[in-house]
Structure formats: structure tokens, C-alpha cells
Amino acid sequence: MSIATVRPDLPLATINPVAKVAATIPLSIGLVLTLDPVSAGVAILCELIVFTAVGLGPLLWSPRTLPVWIAAPLTGISMVLYGAPSGTTYWQFGLIEVSDGSIAIGLATMTRVIAIALPAVVLFLTIDPTDFADGLAQTLRLPARFVLGALAALRLVGSSIDDWRTLALARRARGVADRGVIRRSLGQAFALLVLAIRRGGILATAMESRGFGAPGARTWARRATFGAPEWRVIAVGCLVAVVSVSAAILAGSWNLVWS
Amino acid sequence: MTGGAIAASVPASIEARGWGWRHGGRSVPAVSGLDLRVDPGERVLLLGASGAGKSTLLHGLAGVLGGDDEGESLGELTVDGRPASAARGRSGLVLQDPDSQIVMARLGDDVAFGLENLGVPTDEIWGRVGAALEAVGLRLPLDHSTSALSGGQRQRLALAGVLAMRPGLILLDEPTANLDPEGVHEVRDAVARVADDTGATLVVIEHRVSVWMPVVDRVVVLGHGGVLADGSPDAVLVGQAAPLRAAGVWLPSDVPWRARRSTARDVEPLMAAHRLDVARVPRVPVQRGLDLRIDTGRITAITGPNGAGKSTLALTMAGLLRPDGGRLEPGAPMAGARGDEPWRWRSRDLLTRIGTVFQHPEHQFLTGSVLAELEVGPRALKMSAGERRERIAPLLAALRLEALTSANPFTLSGGEKRRLSVATVLATRPRMLVLDEPTFGQDANTWRELARLIADLRDDGVGIIAVTHDETFVDAVADNRFALGVVGDAAMTDAAARGRSQAGGASA
Numbered sequence: 001m002s003i004a005t006v007r008p009d010l011p012l013a014t015i016n017p018v019a020k021v022a023a024t025i026p027l028s029i030g031l032v033l034t035l036d037p038v039s040a041g042v043a044i045l046c047e048l049i050v051f052t053a054v055g056l057g058p059l060l061w062s063p064r065t066l067p068v069w070i071a072a073p074l075t076g077i078s079m080v081l082y083g084a085p086s087g088t089t090y091w092q093f094g095l096i097e098v099s100d101g102s103i104a105i106g107l108a109t110m111t112r113v114i115a116i117a118l119p120a121v122v123l124f125l126t127i128d129p130t131d132f133a134d135g136l137a138q139t140l141r142l143p144a145r146f147v148l149g150a151l152a153a154l155r156l157v158g159s160s161i162d163d164w165r166t167l168a169l170a171r172r173a174r175g176v177a178d179r180g181v182i183r184r185s186l187g188q189a190f191a192l193l194v195l196a197i198r199r200g201g202i203l204a205t206a207m208e209s210r211g212f213g214a215p216g217a218r219t220w221a222r223r224a225t226f227g228a229p230e231w232r233v234i235a236v237g238c239l240v241a242v243v244s245v246s247a248a249i250l251a252g253s254w255n256l257v258w259s
Numbered sequence: 260m261t262g263g264a265i266a267a268s269v270p271a272s273i274e275a276r277g278w279g280w281r282h283g284g285r286s287v288p289a290v291s292g293l294d295l296r297v298d299p300g301e302r303v304l305l306l307g308a309s310g311a312g313k314s315t316l317l318h319g320l321a322g323v324l325g326g327d328d329e330g331e332s333l334g335e336l337t338v339d340g341r342p343a344s345a346a347r348g349r350s351g352l353v354l355q356d357p358d359s360q361i362v363m364a365r366l367g368d369d370v371a372f373g374l375e376n377l378g379v380p381t382d383e384i385w386g387r388v389g390a391a392l393e394a395v396g397l398r399l400p401l402d403h404s405t406s407a408l409s410g411g412q413r414q415r416l417a418l419a420g421v422l423a424m425r426p427g428l429i430l431l432d433e434p435t436a437n438l439d440p441e442g443v444h445e446v447r448d449a450v451a452r453v454a455d456d457t458g459a460t461l462v463v464i465e466h467r468v469s470v471w472m473p474v475v476d477r478v479v480v481l482g483h484g485g486v487l488a489d490g491s492p493d494a495v496l497v498g499q500a501a502p503l504r505a506a507g508v509w510l511p512s513d514v515p516w517r518a519r520r521s522t523a524r525d526v527e528p529l530m531a532a533h534r535l536d537v538a539r540v541p542r543v544p545v546q547r548g549l550d551l552r553i554d555t556g557r558i559t560a561i562t563g564p565n566g567a568g569k570s571t572l573a574l575t576m577a578g579l580l581r582p583d584g585g586r587l588e589p590g591a592p593m594a595g596a597r598g599d600e601p602w603r604w605r606s607r608d609l610l611t612r613i614g615t616v617f618q619h620p621e622h623q624f625l626t627g628s629v630l631a632e633l634e635v636g637p638r639a640l641k642m643s644a645g646e647r648r649e650r651i652a653p654l655l656a657a658l659r660l661e662a663l664t665s666a667n668p669f670t671l672s673g674g675e676k677r678r679l680s681v682a683t684v685l686a687t688r689p690r691m692l693v694l695d696e697p698t699f700g701q702d703a704n705t706w707r708e709l710a711r712l713i714a715d716l717r718d719d720g721v722g723i724i725a726v727t728h729d730e731t732f733v734d735a736v737a738d739n740r741f742a743l744g745v746v747g748d749a750a751m752t753d754a755a756a757r758g759r760s761q762a763g764g765a766s767a
Binding site: 128129130148151152154155156158159163165166167169170171172173174175176177178187191194195198199202203205206207208209210211212213214216217218219220221222223 | 318321322323347348350351352354356358359360361362363364365367368371372373374375376377378379380381384385388405406417420421424539574577579580605606607609610613614615617619621622623624625635636639640669683684687
């Protein structure tokens with residue numbers, strides 16, 4: 001299943017995933033504090049430049065980021081139609097009121113969604129779940145039992161997708177697939193859950209028999225390092241946040257959402 | 260490196276004194292009053308009827324039965340004189356299901372998992388990982404994806420994961436029951452090599468005795484009252500042949516039952532495939548240009564290696580998957596359904612025409628009791644309560660499910676689940692029956708019952724497709740064999756040509 005595999009030759013693939021997640025946090029905070037198009041627009045520009053510079057340009061325009069490019073305009077449009085009105089009103093129909101104010105809010109929202117979601121999606125595509133688990137357990141010192149349990153559960157996602165297809169075929173074979181889509185889907189979801197729990201039980205026994213959860217210190221076959229490259233990634237993330245916020249303040253569009 | 264890393268384990272001894280285990284929530288113990296001693300380095304084949312507690316003993320030895328909240332332990336079970344539950348790391352367990360034992364996404368990481376848990380220093384881990392993979396013959400890159408492995412490779416990976424921990428005791432719970440013949444030999448040979456290299460004590464559970472005869476030097480038969488027989492393989496298998504057969508054990512060279520040749524004269528085509536392309540995912544065909552005809556009163560076995568598209572072909576013939584190319588032509592007995600493309604038929608229309616039994620019975624269970632499960636089809640056909648009873652009562656009797664009518668299908672044993680999944684399909688009397696691996700992982704008793712039932716249905720004029728790896732089944736029961744190989748290399752032959760002398764014409 002592609003869900004758990006990442007091409008190891010991608011740029012940034014060797015960076016500790018914890019650093020990649022941390023790098024997106026300052027910008028997200030900055031963009032949530034204000035609702036203006038300048039900060040988010042500058043952030044998107046910076047992101048395009050940075051990702052292209054490190055060689056992740058092709059991922060930016062790959063089908064994997066398509067949901068972001070589709071979802072962002074949709075949220076923007078809904079804000080244009082329903083956002084708090086101010087200034088000239090261009091069109092009104094029931095609750096819908098398109099005005100200068102709602103257009104500005106729509107634009108700010110759309111750019112915001114792109115600026116926050118785009119780096120998250122692109123960076124996540126470079127994160128291998130195994131490396132992420134190593135980072136969470138070794139760098140952030142989260143409990144190994146929890147982190148590795150979640151990681152092992154990923155192994156079941158692939159089999160669950162196959163199970164779902166087979167369950168659908170089996171329902172057709174048993175003569176109950178002509179009507180009641182909703183009720184049948186619920187039953188099928190329940191059956192999937194039962195199968196997943198059974199598989200999970202076997203997996204848990206296999207893990208336990210290999211000493212998982214045994215008392216005593218655990219060692220790590222793969223060392224999650226956190227050094228200069230990781231700090232550089234976080235620094236770039238901070239820099240993008242600072243540039244975006246500064247641009248908004250200089251342009252005079254900076255407006256704290258609660259003011 | 261190889262020899263040094265692997266040979267370092269010291270064989271373990273096992274002792275059970277009046278040992279028993281009762282699972283929480285059950286009134287009858289799974290094992291009770293067991294006395295057994297296994298000396299270091301012995302290689303034991305553990306036999307017994309299903310329900311005799313073989314797996315429970317193995318899980319007990321591996322220390323994974325759980326604590327007081329999961330069940331009640333009686334007597335003593337020790338590995339090297341210490342309680343088995345405290346001896347984790349001394350034993351390694353390989354389970355039956357190849358899909359559910361992989362922990363990590365990459366080959367090397369999966370082998371390393373147990374070593375990390377045992378606290379082996381990082382510098383030492385990778386040497387031991389390499390040696391373990393070498394020992395089981397998995398010569399693949401360490402970052403090879405574990406989901407891209409075949410069943411036999413997965414089981415060898417599980418063995419490597421156990422081996423890297425240098426256990427003194429290797430426990431195998433039906434490690435080859437779910438594998439194709441090639442995978443069975445891969446795994447058996449890897450176990451034999453590992454046992455020779457390490458000298459570790461070995462305990463194997465398996466129904467098909469012949470596979471393990473070259474590896475083991477002692478056979479122990481468990482019954483409900485403890486050990487029934489114990490000794491050298493020859494002594495036990497010859498001396499205890501009758502009770503072992505009764506318990507469903509496959510003795511070497513046994514064929515539990517043989518069908519008569521089909522006596523049907525006036526066969527009629529039920530479903531014909533013309534230049535058929537089959538695909539699980541649309542536009543990604545796994546086989547192309549297949550020509551195949553299924554007739555009334557004939558059993559056609561579809562054989563071939565894993566991944567050849569056997570199940571995909573069967574599910575396409577069953578009207579469940581859309582053909583990716585070519586054409587399916589239903590025969591006259593199928594008439595009355597809307598249109599002539601089976602995949603477009605209504606789900607209800609399939610019930611009386613094509614019955615499909617899936618490889619894993621769990622996929623097709625819909626209700627909370629055996630009786631309700633059997634009523635699903637007849638209800639969909641809008642039969643009255645009286646008609647439903649008339650249909651179901653004989654099935655319950657024929658498939659020995661009478662005592663289980665209110666049981667939840669998911670709680671049945673493997674053999675019972677299989678019998679129920681067949682019975683649910685028969686309740687609507689389909690003209691064609693599609694069986695995906697009907698005899699997979701079944702003991703000899705269930706095998707015999709299924710084989711008889713399938714042959715009886717054939718004699719009643721039902722046309723049967725059986726996807727199978729089971730050469731005994733092809734030889735003893737099927738009429739034709741449709742062998743799938745690499746794409747475009749499929750051919751229909753008379754299944755009996757090798758097994759039986761009288762030559763009958765292939766019907767398709």
C-alpha cells in the first residue's frame with residue numbers, strides 16, 4: 001500500500017519529521033492571528049520559492065496537492081457569499097450578500113487555507129511513517145508503546161481496504177445489494193470493524209511474542225538524529241512566518257482577529 | 260557472521276505439570292491436567308483434534324496468554340524451569356496468518372523489532388538482522404517493502420524476526436496452513452535449516468503431517484484429557500492411525516475421500532467465457548483472452564500460482580466483477596435475469612443462479628446467528644416462513660449445524676464457519692456454485708465433508724468452479740482443471756488424467 005511508503009530519494013526525506021512538523025507551526029500561528037490577504041499571499045509566494053529551491057517543485061503541482069487547490073477557493077467563495085458585509089453591496093439574495101467586505105474576507109480566507117495547507121501536504125508527502133514514529137519516540141520522547149502501536153496499526157490499513165472491497169462483493173453475492181444503501185453501508189462498516197479487531201488481535205499477539213511491552217529498556221535500530229539540518233528547516237519556517245507578518249504590518253493590512 | 264550470530268542460542272527445555280488454562284468467559288477449560296516434558300533440542304510435532312488445546316499450549320509456552328483478567332491458569336508450565344509467562348525472549352512464536360504478523364513497513368526494520376524490544380544494543384542489531392534473513396533465505400534489500408512479499412516470504416520473515424532474538428525455543432502454530440504448495444516448502448525448508456543451525460527446541464502444530472515428517476523427531480498427540488500418544492513419528496503415526504484420522508489429522512499419503520467420476524450425460528453450458536479479460540481494478544487486467552466453459556454436473560478446478568488471477572477470474576464468472584474485456588455468455592439455465600451480462604444482474608437474481616463462497620467466511624456473514632444467516636437468501640427471495648423452514652432444516656442436518664442455530668457466526672470454529680458459509684449459499688439452490696479455496700486450512704474431517712457435499716451437488720446437476728491450491732482436491736474430486744499461468748497461458752485439461760486411469764472427455 002502506498003499509504004506507508006515514501007520515496008526515500010525525495011529532498012528533505014532524511015530530515016527528522018519532527019523538525020518538518022515544527023517548521024510549519026510559526027507560520028500557522030501568524031496566519032491565524034490575522035485575517036488579511038497580504039500576509040497569506042506573501043507566505044504562499046515564499047513557500048513556492050522555498051519548495052522549488054529545495055527541489056520539491058514537482059510535488060507542489062502534483063495531483064496529491066490538488067485537494068488544497070480545490071478546497072481553498074470553495075471556502076473562499078462561501079466567505080464571499082456569507083461573510084460579514086461592509087462597504088458597497090454588489091448582490092443580495094436572501095442570506096447571501098456580496099460586498100466589498102465579504103470579498104476581502106473571502107480572498108483572505110482562500111489564501112490562508114492555501115498558505116497553511118500547502119506546506120503541510122508537501123512536507124507530509126516526504127515523511128515516512130516509520131521515521132515519524134522514530135522521531136516522536138526518540139526526539140519528543142513520547143511513549144514507545146503508544147507510538148509503535150499506532151505505527152503497526154498502519155499495516156492494517158491496506159488489508160482493510162481489500163476487506164472493504166471483498167465485503168461489498170460478498171453482499172452482492174448474498175442477494176442483499178439491491179436496496180438500502182445506507183443501512184447496508186453501516187452493516188458493512190461494522191463487519192469491517194469486526195475484521196479489523198480480529199487482525200489487530202493477531203498482530204498484538206505477534207508483537208507481544210516478540211517482546212513488545214516487556215519490562216526493561218528498549219533500544220532503537222534506527223537513530224533519530226536532530227542536528228544542524230533540522231534546525232535549518234525550522235529556521236526557514238520561522239523566517240517565512242516573520243516575512244509574511246512583517247509584510248502585512250508594513251502594508252497596513254495586519255488586523256488581529258479579535259480587535 | 261552467520262554461524263556465530265545464529266548459533267549462540269541455547270536450546271530450551273519445556274515442562275508442563277498438571278497444566279491447564281481456561282479462557283475468561285468460558286466454562287470449559289481449553290487445556291486441563293497436561294503433563295509433558297520436552298528436552299532441549301527436541302523437535303516435536305503437536306497433533307490433535309481441533310479444540311484439543313494445541314494453540315493454547317503454544318501460546319502458553321510463548322507467554323502470550325495474558326494475565327488473570329484474560330483467563331485462569333492451573334498447575335505449572337515452565338521453560339528452562341522458569342514460568343513460561345516470565346520467559347519472554349526465550350521463545351519465539353510464528354502464527355498461521357501471513358497477513359497479520361508484519362509489524363513494520365520495511366523488511367530489515369521488521370526483523371529488528373524484536374531485538375529493539377529486548378534492548379539489544381543498536382550496534383549489534385543490524386548484524387543479527389542480516390544473519391537471520393540469511394538463515395531463512397530472504398536475500399532482499401533491507402528497505403524492501405514488507406507488503407510486497409508473497410505469503411511464503413512473509414512467513415519466512417516472521418521466522419527471521421523470531422530467529423534474530425536467538426530463542427532457545429521456536430514455536431510454530433500452523434505456519435504453512437495458509438500457503439500455496441510452493442510457499443509450504445519454502446517455509447518448511449527454512450525451518451529445517453534454522454533448526455539444524457541453532458539446535459533450538461522446536462514445537463510445530465500442523466494438520467498435514469507429511470510436510471513436517473522430515474523435520475521432527477517426536478510426535479505428541481493432545482486430546483481433551485491430556486496427552487493421548489507420545490513417541491517417535493513412525494510409532495505414533497502407525498500405532499495411533501485410527502484415532503488420529505478420527506481427530507482430522509492428515510496422515511502421510513492419506514486422501515480422506517475420493518469422488519466417483521461424474522455420471523451426468525446431458526451436460527448443458529451454464530456460463531461461457533469468450534476471450535475474457537479479468538481485472539480486480541478496472542483497466543488493470545491480471546489475465547487476458549481466457550476461454551472457459553462451465554457446464555452443469557461438472558467440477559472445474561481453477562489452479563495456478565499466487566497472483567495469477569484465479570480468484571479474480573472466479574469472481575468475474577460469478578457476476579461480481581465486471582469483465583475488463585471479452586464476453587461472458589450465460590447458458591439457458593440462467594435465463595430470466597435482466598439482460599445477459601451477469602455483472603449487471605440484480606443482486607437478487609444472482610441468488611438462484613450463481614452462489615459464491617468466499618475464501619474467508621467472515622467476509623460474507625451478515626447477521627448475529629447461524630439461523631438468521633441461513634435465512635438471508637430465502638428472505639431476499641421473499642419466501643414464506645414455511646418455505647424457509649423447509650429449505651433450511653435439511654441444510655442444518657446435512658452440514659451438522661443443528662446444535663449451533665443461535666450461535667454467532669463469528670464465534671464458530673474454522674470448520675464450522677466454512678460449513679455455514681457453504682450452507683448459506685445452498686439455501687437458495689443456485690445452478691452454479693463458485694468456491695474460492697473451499698478446503699484451505701481445513702482438517703481432514705472437514706475436508707472429507709466438503710468434498711462429499713461438492714460431489715453430491717455436482718451429481719444433482721450443479722456446475723461448480725473451485726479455485727484451489729489443493730492438489731489432493733483436484734485429484735480426488737474435480738472433473739476438469741483450468742490452469743492459469745503467466746498471462747495468456749491458461750489451458751483446460753481433464754483433472755483426472757494424472758490421478759485416475761479411466762480417461763473421460765473434458766467437457767469444455
